[in-house]
Amino acid sequence: MAPETSVRKRLAVVALVVVLLGAVPTGVAAQSESTVGGTVVVGEGETIDDLEAVAGTVVVEGTVTGDVSAAGGDVRIADGGEVGGNLEAAAGSVTIDGSVGGDVDAGAGNVEVGEGATVGGEFTAGAGNVVVNGALEGDAAIGAETIALGESASIAGDLRYDGDLQGNTDAVAGSITEDSTLGVEVGPTLQPLTTWLVALYTLALNLLLGAALLALFPRFSDGVADRVSTDPLRTGLVGLGVLIGVPALLVAAAITIVGIPFSIVGGFAFAFVVWIGIVYGRFAVAAWLLGYAGLENRWLALVVGLIGGAVLARVPFVGGLLNFLILLLGLGALVRGLYARRRTAETGTRGRRDRLGPDEPTGD
Structure with a gap:
């Protein structure tokens, strides 16, 4: 194995390991932590000042003396967990079994x-x-389809609510007022946190995927960039056709019972291909533009392209449109590259068969 190939494979393995680590439970060791991960845990007996997290699961089993701002699939203050300050959470489910001061x-x-x-x-x-x-x-202000007050519940202040109030209303020491203006929006202070953390997490994943692609498939990646720069119109049209055609085929397959599993698996596979198309598109456009400045470095193009795409995403309307066009270019170049590889492989197989004759093995 050539030394350069070995290095590329090692880089790709490192990149993929880091991606997988995002799904592994992450302990919080710093005094004040801003973190992104699969699972973020403040362990039992652990004490930190503040916690800001975006993750699949955020669990506080120990003590956070300050505030907790969290977004994820599941946010829990476990039994015995303590938050001394405020709790702001946007999640699929929020459970408080401990204390929030x-x-x-x-x-x-x-x-x-x-x-x-x-x-x-x-x-x-x-x-x-x-x-x-x-x-x-x-005081409590609750807007929900169903609001249930249990027998052990107690509300020392007033309750304003919007929805179906059920259960032990005697638990409310103050007044109970129905207020149709209550909504389900999260407090405004959480929005900036979740926005930049999600953007940072997405950029990191894109960089890791891009690094793996460039390390494992350097020639193919260069070919993607060449197709975007030399024939952008055709490449973009191919990307548009794939983006419309593949989902249509998956929906058609889902109509039959036999095709449902294929459609589900195909949907996940296509989503991954689109992700690769996004990364390749931003890389290819950056390589194209950097080429005009005489800077031909695929790693520089990857970093510039992905950071530029992340910045574009923050620009209203125009940024989204440009990123969509870049996706079409990346997806089209990816599909054209795969098709060209297949044609080359088929041509090579036919050529060997012609040389060997119809009765001789080809080695396939």
Whole structure:
């Protein structure tokens, strides 16, 4: 194996390992942490100042003396977990079984305050379903389809609600007022956090995927860039055809029972191909533009292209349109490259058969 090929493969392996580590539970060791990962955990007996996280699961089993801002599939303050400040959460589900000393501002599919849990400040929730079995020591404002107050629930202040209020309304010490203006939006302070963390996470994943592609398939990647620069119109039209045609075929396949598994697997595979198309498109356009400046370096083109694409995504309307066109270029160049490889392989096989004759093995 050539030394250059060995290095490329090692780089690709490192990149893929880092991607996979994003799905592994991540402990929080710093005093104040801003993190992105598959699972973020403040472990039992651990104490930190503040936590900002975007992850599949965010769990506080220990102590956060300050605020927690979290976005993910599941956000939990476990039994014994403590948040000294405020909790802001946007998630599929938010569960509080421990204690929150400050305010809670939650937007989720389901929000639950468990038995024995306490919230020291105001409680604001917008969700599909909200269940309160613990103690809310301030006022509460809840907008949900179903709001259930358990037998162990207690609300020391007033309750404003919008939705179907059920259960132990005697748990409310103050007034109970129906307020149709309540919605399910998350508090505004969480929006900037989630926006930049998600953007950073996406950029990191794109860089890792791009590094793996360039390290494993350098010639193919160069061919993608060449197709975009030499024939952008044809390449973009091919990308548009693929983007429209493949989903149509998958939907058609899903009509039959036999085709449903194929359609599901094909949908995931196509989503991955589109992701590769995004990365290749940004890389190819950057390589094209850098070529005018005499800078022909595929790694520089990858970094410039992906950062440029991330910046474009922040530009209203125009940025989205340009990124869509870049996707078409990348997807079209990818498909054209794969087709060219297949044609080359078929031509080579036919050539060997012609040389060997019809009765001699080809080695296939």
